[in-house]
Amino acid sequence: MNPLFAERTKAARRSVIRELLKLTEQPNIISFAGGLPDPDTFPREFLAQVAADEIRNNPGKTLQYTTTEGKLPLREPLSRWFAEDGMEFPPDHIVITSASQQGLDLVAKVFLDPGDVVLVGLPTYIGAIQAFQAMQAKLVGVPLEDDGMDLHALSDAITTARLAGQIPKFIYVVPDFQNPSGITWSEEKRRGLLEIASREDLVVVEDMPYRKLRYVGKPVPPVASLDEEGRVVVLFTFSKTLAAGLRLGALAGPKEIVEKVVTMKQATDLCTSSLTQRLAVRFFQEYDVEGHMRTICAHYRKKRDAMLSALERYMPKDEGISWTKPEGGLFLWVRFPEHLDTEQMLPRAIEHKVAYVIGAPFFVDGKGHNTMRLSFSSATTEQLEEGIRRLGQVVEEELASLRSPQRV
């Protein structure tokens, strides 16, 4: 069959992370590798009740096809939710998607011809890399600083691409508690991003899977709320705020773009599940959504604090080791000295019954071998303590072995 495959298929690789995750699924391993939300945060009793009620009493709206745009009674509260956060998207500027991975697929389809350039962070979310590469985009990495992308490097990268005859289409950002780094952009950099997008006539794709998960500090306005030209497309997901298994999210943006997204979605899956949409409709109608968000945030905050506190105590601090202190989300990011390779260290970690995700796959420039992502979402606070203690041990041993002459 090989000669019949499309070019995109020949090049496509499965996520290295998913393959490595299999390694970490052994018993007794404390894993910081997965990025899964904690199922304890899903309002299961509520969902169980409304699922039965909806299917039994509202089968025409739950078991039958629905519109490609998605159910209006879901787009309406989403529109209000966005507005509370400063984003003005009327319901007809919103499309319900099969979670934000489908949002990524749809923006890729709408904007990307083979060879078109997408600007992404170094590091950036792997699912975005896969979606954009599936449409054969050229991904250009821009270094992430503590407060967002290096905007000079962003400008330069766009100029360089244009000089090489390439066509930049959009800048992909996760401005709040980014996966994988945990970094949040400053308002200044968000405004700077929009200035560059305006000057260069580019779209900004603002992915906000974690925005509602802020544990400390004050929210920074979404890029979309600062946009006066209609060039920001927002991707939202219910995976971290309601339940990941529903596969439910939304894409919001300027009407002209949203119309094209709907056309592409029609060809992609006709519509997102009526049943899961109705569960989210009821969630907005009847559940204490704001209270639920506070509960989730308090839940994850404890875990984040436990991981940060354990890192302070157990991670060797010499040799230029540093990590981010995310104000929300599910991840933090550890940087090691150049000569420590986290992929080479992984077997040692597995031996010590602790797992992490290697950083390199998040970098489109082939670097990042000395970084790792740690997720604090699934482990208990006891596991967080013990796991980081083990990890500190692993790093110490690895650094010692790198210093020892046998290794050379």
Added chain:
Amino acid sequence: MNPLFAERTKAARRSVIRELLKLTEQPNIISFAGGLPDPDTFPREFLAQVAADEIRNNPGKTLQYTTTEGKLPLREPLSRWFAEDGMEFPPDHIVITSASQQGLDLVAKVFLDPGDVVLVGLPTYIGAIQAFQAMQAKLVGVPLEDDGMDLHALSDAITTARLAGQIPKFIYVVPDFQNPSGITWSEEKRRGLLEIASREDLVVVEDMPYRKLRYVGKPVPPVASLDEEGRVVVLFTFSKTLAAGLRLGALAGPKEIVEKVVTMKQATDLCTSSLTQRLAVRFFQEYDVEGHMRTICAHYRKKRDAMLSALERYMPKDEGISWTKPEGGLFLWVRFPEHLDTEQMLPRAIEHKVAYVIGAPFFVDGKGHNTMRLSFSSATTEQLEEGIRRLGQVVEEELASLRSPQRV
């Protein structure tokens, strides 16, 4: 934003049918236009009970992410179901999809570079046209005869494409009760199709959304069951057999292709809803699936019989009007004299409070203006009788007006 859109987006059009459907949604119109399954066929009490039970007692499997391939306890009974029908696909040759529209999107992504040729029926399913065109394929139409594609025309079309320097990749067929025509392929033609695919080294994409909905006659073996070379990809959906709103289906095929499909699905939506998958798992575990299929078939058979009987009585039989007598599925197909244009006739039908789908959008060669699709799935037997009576009247008036000198 227009200059930023991809080439595929500039060319993409929404389904004409969906736009026309809006016309038909006026009160008192008897509509044969929609292709929706009858919600009465969905086992709603069962689904309501298991949904509540699964969410309450099995939240880790229903509310959390699942694997891209889909749940094994769903792929296993599907594998057995396929085997009962002569198709040998072990569970690891099966991927759970977000219904068969996603199957179409995934095969398009896996196989199609811009300009690649896909052979399709004249007429063919519009969702397939949209999915293949989204990957910028060139669709080449092959006339459908009463027992399947004209295989000589198929061979010729492949040869012509190759001579023009184009690359044919696959032949797309719906061999059982095709949407829109209702036609079922003979076993002879199915074997002939495989011979051509083998000789030309092409893949066959066998879409079987209606296969389980046979009301009369003996099942013809699926193309995949006759395939000895591993070149058939099967698309299945639960939309007509369980519930359309779940957005659940499956793709089965040779391992090499399925692996690529999984890679593409990862980039497309990570996974299909865990919740809806679990409902189907329970459906296979606990429901009387075969009894359910018999009930559905008996239900639709009555409707089909009512429509066919009404057509016999009310449709003018002169002037070369003919229609198909499908042995299953949801649709039949009416052909009118060349000078009758069903799109031009539509306002007259709406006036008479009856609706159908015009045939032309199902033809990739720009023809079919004198055809229409009638769905018997949603109307009651009384509505079927009355609606066809009205339609007969509409056709008579239209033919009369076409004969009258005023119109010239």
